[in-house]
Amino acid sequence: MKTISIDKSHGGTQGVYVSRSEACDCDMTFAVFVPPQAAEGNCPVLWYLSGLTCTHANVMDKGEYRRLAAQLGLIIVCPDTSPRGDHVPDESDNWQFGKGAGFYVDATEPPFSANYRMYSYITDELPRLLAAEFPVDMDRQAIFGHSMGGHGAITIALKNPDRFRSCSAFAPISHPSVSGWSKPAFRKYLGADENTWRAYDACSLIEDGHRLPELLVDQGTADSFLEDGLRPDELRQACEAADINLKLRMQEGYGHSYFFISTFMEDHLRWHAQRLRDRK
């Protein structure tokens, strides 16, 4: 692991790091905020997964998480959204597929299966690196994200219920198997058999018996991706049918950008901090 930059902020340190990823067969960059409480002992970890076109930097620059993470004693980890590098297959004119659009799946279809293994990177490889290199209490983890990263957070939490104490999302892609902007990507990463897509679709995972105790979702009503791309109503129906306690808050007049995310960041950090408070 190599440090790209480290800056003092809100009493803690915001670092950017790069490490060789075996899962993705490339160098991967990620950001970690360490709060001042880490000087006295390992801190709980909150993972933030970003949306389409983003890198680690968007939420680091615009998410406004450091002030409260420093108060609450949370380590915030912000991974990239896809493999990177000249050797990584891509469709450079398509922002909904390839680089910046890994969708947190392990691709099975060549040529993408050689690098697009973001599920393994996020759930296995990066946690091991984090545990080795940072003052983290890996018994206290939570996860959240935005849009494609909201999809990532919910699906990863559903599939790893013993690892994450809490999960939340800003404007998540709730049913990617049927949305116009994610269906073509799923086909290219996972193949034509749509049954294999269910393992990476929040609504399908819930239908198939995966469970979370509760879920906080904020969704702007002025979000231009609301109807086709995000489908919060389908998430609501899936959660109702499965008795999952979904707190879905429709936020009047808010859009899809970080102007929206930063507004409700505090609520999400407090939600997670409350559930991460007690040591096991």
Add this chain to the structure above:
Amino acid sequence: MKTISIDKSHGGTQGVYVSRSEACDCDMTFAVFVPPQAAEGNCPVLWYLSGLTCTHANVMDKGEYRRLAAQLGLIIVCPDTSPRGDHVPDESDNWQFGKGAGFYVDATEPPFSANYRMYSYITDELPRLLAAEFPVDMDRQAIFGHSMGGHGAITIALKNPDRFRSCSAFAPISHPSVSGWSKPAFRKYLGADENTWRAYDACSLIEDGHRLPELLVDQGTADSFLEDGLRPDELRQACEAADINLKLRMQEGYGHSYFFISTFMEDHLRWHAQRLRDRK
């Protein structure tokens, strides 16, 4: 004036606008945050001037001012740092001169004098536009900024003591007539006669009798521009000699970036809000 974008954020609206500037003979972009209190009446205005290489967007994205501005009822105005456009003379390989480096002066030397008139734009043209188009109480104005924009804020406040109720800065360029990164720009904008530079130099203006009642300055001790570029000690000496109440806070371990600015943004907003509270 044309609206480029408008987004709901923290209960208010963050807009980006463009208007034709007579002073700079080009289109100029700027950002305005309007807090929810504007629904009930005109709000006080806090100007933020940005540093070298920045546009209106850097502080809008990374400054973390909206949460508290929405609480305190402040309109935040974030202008660009120089004229823009293909017809504007520039040195594209020099980040300390030309585009992104207007230094808030009215240039007198051709060819720069045709466009680089940021002092007039900020103190005359943009205020008139603001008063006409936004719910502002122009009797309640304050100003702050970062680095080159800290220089801009302090010099503009010193020269317009009746207009601004308060002034503060993050890591301001305090003595640009003698700093390595500003001296060449002053020579090109203002000519070889260094006496003309004094009108745009905080330390010189104070020596020449300009006054502020008080001044808040935060400065990171790990700022790589501290010694030559910023020179807070010279500002301290000038303020002491002139009985200006300077609150200079050396912030241990902080650098020059928005990780530093966002950390202390809240203190500056509260400082200004307190002084802007009462209507005339």
